[in-house]
Each structure stands twice: as C-alpha cells, then as structure tokens.
Amino acid sequence: MDKVVASAADAVADIADGASLAVGGFGLCGVPSVLIRALHEQGAGDLRIVSNNCGLDGRGLGQLLAAGRIARAMGSYVGENKEFARQYLAGEIEVELMPQGTLAERLRAGGAGIPAFYTPAGVGTLVAEGGLPWRYAADGSVEIASPPKEVREFGGRPYVLEEAITTDFALVRAAKGDRHGNLVFDKAARNFNPLCATAGRVTLAEVEELVEPGELDPDAVHLPGVFVQRVVALTPEQAADKPIERRTISAPPARGTVRS
Known part of the structure; x- marks a missing residue:
C-alpha cells in the first residue's frame, strides 16, 4: 500500500516515447512542475498531452514544448504561451481545442468508465x-x-x-497526500487535478506535504488513493516554488487621498 517512490525521476522512468499524459493544473496553478521537470530530463518525446493549457514559456509544460517533445495537445486554450502558438501556427504540433467544460467532462467520463x-x-x-x-x-x-x-x-x-478521454499516465500536484495515495488539493489547485488523476491509467502525484496513513480526515480527502499509483514527496524548496502567471496589483492611492 505504500506508494511513495524515492524521487520524481523514478516516478517518470517508464514513460515512453509516444505516451499520452493527462496533466493537472490551470495556467501555473496546481501544475505538477517537479514531475514535468523530471520528465524533461528523462527524455521521452512524441508525447500526447491532455491539459487545460500548456503553461507558459519555459514553465510547466512549456519546458516540454520548448524542447519539441509534444506531438499533440488537447486543451481548452493556447493561453499566453507564445511558443505554443508559434508551433501550432507553424504546423509543428497538432492541437485539439474544445470548450473548457467539455474538456473537464471528457476527463471525468474517462475516469468514471463512461465512453461518451x-x-x-x-x-x-x-x-x-x-x-x-x-x-x-x-x-x-x-x-x-x-x-x-x-x-x-x-x-x-x-x-x-x-x-471520453483516458491516458496512459496522469501527472498531478496536491497540497497533502498520504502513503496510500489519498490526496487533498488546496483551493484553486483543485482545478483539473482530480479529473486528470482519474483519467490516467497510471497516476503520479507530487505532494507538498506527505503524511502518514490515518492522518487525513476522510471527509477532507478530495481524491481517494485508489486512483493514485505513485507518490512523490516534495522538498520544502520544491513545495514553495509557486510562480505567479500574471502579477496584478492596484495603483497606490494618491498622496492625501482618504480611503472610504
């Protein structure tokens, strides 16, 4: 029952060329960046990716895009990834775009065994x-x-x-997880992660905090461990690495202005 593996490299070691992967996250929120980085270093190519979008240039799935390792992508938008847009328009990658809700339901149906x-x-x-x-x-x-x-x-x-959509593997990121693979996602990171996890035949989860079985309140578990095959415990530095896709701040009030 202990599904913890020694490293992210060990977790992705058997992902072969041409594999299909469902990857959780939205923009850069809840993205399994450590597993993606390990896959980039592992070298698999000709990958078929299912994800809401492909991250940003050089971040998240953008790393695999920049290396030319993604052959096909299914998602709901190109987003602000300039390299993704360039490859698509240049005919270097096949892209199937669909309504965001349809993508979510196709993944959910795949995980639930509903064909269409x-x-x-x-x-x-x-x-x-x-x-x-x-x-x-x-x-x-x-x-x-x-x-x-x-x-x-x-x-x-x-x-x-x-x-429905099913994939060979799924890569997800959770705030907490135990050794049995039960996962808890934090706020907006509970976006496509649970859906991708159920759609993958082999699901790899990187967790920011690893706890022992029994420490998670069963009512707090967002994804049961039956859907997870491998768990990677992140270091504090890896867990804290959460870049912001677009930092937006309000202008400071003019001097002498009184806030209501």
Whole structure:
C-alpha cells in the first residue's frame, strides 16, 4: 500500500516515447512542475498531452514544448504561451481545442468508465460540424481538420456527442497526500487535478506535504488513493516554488487621498 517512490525521476522512468499524459493544473496553478521537470530530463518525446493549457514559456509544460517533445495537445486554450502558438501556427504540433467544460467532462467520463456523453456546448459551431484546424501545413493551409460529430435531439434541443478521454499516465500536484495515495488539493489547485488523476491509467502525484496513513480526515480527502499509483514527496524548496502567471496589483492611492 505504500506508494511513495524515492524521487520524481523514478516516478517518470517508464514513460515512453509516444505516451499520452493527462496533466493537472490551470495556467501555473496546481501544475505538477517537479514531475514535468523530471520528465524533461528523462527524455521521452512524441508525447500526447491532455491539459487545460500548456503553461507558459519555459514553465510547466512549456519546458516540454520548448524542447519539441509534444506531438499533440488537447486543451481548452493556447493561453499566453507564445511558443505554443508559434508551433501550432507553424504546423509543428497538432492541437485539439474544445470548450473548457467539455474538456473537464471528457476527463471525468474517462475516469468514471463512461465512453461518451451528449452536451449542448458546441452545437451549431465547428466543434460539432467539423473543420477546426488541428494541424496546419507549412504554407498556412489546414492539413488536418476536426471531423464532424454526431448531433442528436433530446427534448427538442440538439446535443453533440463527445467521447471520453483516458491516458496512459496522469501527472498531478496536491497540497497533502498520504502513503496510500489519498490526496487533498488546496483551493484553486483543485482545478483539473482530480479529473486528470482519474483519467490516467497510471497516476503520479507530487505532494507538498506527505503524511502518514490515518492522518487525513476522510471527509477532507478530495481524491481517494485508489486512483493514485505513485507518490512523490516534495522538498520544502520544491513545495514553495509557486510562480505567479500574471502579477496584478492596484495603483497606490494618491498622496492625501482618504480611503472610504
């Protein structure tokens, strides 16, 4: 039952070229940066990534992008990663974009063993009708486009059929975890992490604080250990490394201004 491995390098050692990975996080919040760094050092390439976005330039999944190690990405937006946008428009990477809620539900369905589901999101658009650019050619034309999807009416309203997502591996980050793999996520870091963890056949979790079995209140556990196969305990320095995607502060009040 003890799922703790000695290091992040040991945890990612068997991720091979061409593997598919569901990666938790949103922007830079809740991103399993230590596992991603270990995978970058391990050298696997031609990876198929499922993640809300691909981090920032040089941060999170941006490290794998910069090294040319991602062949295909599924997510809800390109975000502010300039290298991601460049590779996509240059035809160097295949990208399947979808509504954010659809991505979340496709991962949840995969983890729950549901092969597909109907949703109204995307009806009447290229999401349902097909034609979204998945890969561009060198001349800027569309080399691979999304196929049309089944649309069916329920109660007089059209819905599009979306297939579930499962992956070979999942990489997630938690605030706390025990040796059995039970995980607790902190605030907004509980974004795509639980969903990705359930969708992966082998789930790797880096935890900021490792506790012994029985120390976590069962009612506080966000993800049961049955979904986790490997746990990596972070050092205090690794746990504290939480960069801010965009730092925004308000302007200081003018001298002599009285706040209400």
